[in-house]
Structure formats: structure tokens, C-alpha cells
Amino acid sequence: MGMGEPSRWQSLKRTFNKFVSQYRETNLGFVALSVASVLFGINGFVSFSRHRLVLGGGAITCISLSLAYNYKIGRPFGIDITCTPTHIVDGERQPDTMSEQRGIAMIQDGELVLHSTVQLSRFTNEFELYLETSAEIEAELRTIPKSEHKYDPEENVLWCEEVNEFDFPLIIEVFPKRGVAEGGRYHKLKIVDQNSGRSLVGFDILNVGH
Numbered sequence: 001m002g003m004g005e006p007s008r009w010q011s012l013k014r015t016f017n018k019f020v021s022q023y024r025e026t027n028l029g030f031v032a033l034s035v036a037s038v039l040f041g042i043n044g045f046v047s048f049s050r051h052r053l054v055l056g057g058g059a060i061t062c063i064s065l066s067l068a069y070n071y072k073i074g075r076p077f078g079i080d081i082t083c084t085p086t087h088i089v090d091g092e093r094q095p096d097t098m099s100e101q102r103g104i105a106m107i108q109d110g111e112l113v114l115h116s117t118v119q120l121s122r123f124t125n126e127f128e129l130y131l132e133t134s135a136e137i138e139a140e141l142r143t144i145p146k147s148e149h150k151y152d153p154e155e156n157v158l159w160c161e162e163v164n165e166f167d168f169p170l171i172i173e174v175f176p177k178r179g180v181a182e183g184g185r186y187h188k189l190k191i192v193d194q195n196s197g198r199s200l201v202g203f204d205i206l207n208v209g210h
Helices: 008-025 027-043 049-074 097-102
Strands: 079-089 092-095 104-107 112-120 127-133 137-141 150-152 157-160 167-176 186-193 198-207
Touching: 079 097, 079 104, 079 167, 079 186, 079 198, 097 104, 104 112, 104 167, 112 198, 127 137, 137 186
Parallel strands: 104 198
Antiparallel strands: 079 092, 079 112, 112 167, 127 157, 127 186, 137 167, 150 157, 186 198
């Protein structure tokens, strides 16, 4: 195992925390918990044991089904991405941690370079990551991170069908699709988990040369 690769316990915690976080953010989770709360509340006022059993079972079934559905449509949950943009200082590119904290990044001299680290849960068997950009910019990987990975530059998708490496770097280059004089100033970049449709990390891109 590489130094940066997560243990099984760390993987379990990451997967569980992301699953719970995703569940709480969905309308399905809100509705299921609300219905279950109502059923449990009514259960407290019912005196007949059969009715209490039905209401309690209904509440548990409601939550269980919503959890199972959320797991099916949202997996995998064990993907973490840290992404640090760079900026030019005295002619050299350096990490721009302040912009990272604000969720912004700058295109300077016609280019932006972001250094990322991807950590996968050891329970993740496959992944598919999509570099989604707004219309007037393009993003591409500088290199394919691992030999087990596949990358389609036309679709901007990186994927792996059988994961053996759970920690790897990702260097992303972003540049205007058209000339600086023609393109807009404000843009968007997201790294999206194609399997669930979730945005894993995103930046507001500012073209300072425009």
C-alpha cells in the first residue's frame, strides 16, 4: 500500500460519511425522515399493540427503502478530491491556496494549471470522472495518472474499470476555447462523478487576461 493510500477503516469512514451527507441533502431523505417522524409520533398515541407494530414497521420500512435507493443511485461514495489551482508569481507557477479556499482559479497567460489528488475508498472497484466546463473554455489532463486508467480527451472522461491504485495525482490544464479577446471573463469548471452525477469539486474560473 502506498503512503497516501487509505486503510480499510479510513475507507469505511469516508464511504459512510459521504453516504450520510448525500442522503441528508436529497429531497428523498427529507421526505422519508419526515414521514417516519410522523409515523413514530402517531405511534406514541396509539394504544393497540397491532397498530403500533404497523406504524413502527412502516416508519422503519420507509427509511430503509429510501436508504437503499439512495445507495443505488449515488454510489460510489468513497471518492475524495483535493484540487489546488496555481497562479503566476515572478514568472513561475505556484500553488494558490487562497483562491482554492474561495473556490476560484485564474487563467493567466492563456492557461490555468490545477494540481489535484484523488483518494478512493478501498471499497471502490471502478470510477468515471468527467471534466465539465462552461462553453468558452476547455480542460484536459496533462497525463494519464496510472496505467490502469483510460482517458478520452474528446469526452473529457477519465475512468477505470478495475481499481488497484487508490491514490493518484491529477494535473488539469484549462485554457480558453477561443482567443482571449473573444472569450468571456467568467467560467465554470467541475469534476463530476459520472456514475452518480455528483459534482466532487468545482471552481469559478476567472480569465484575468480578458
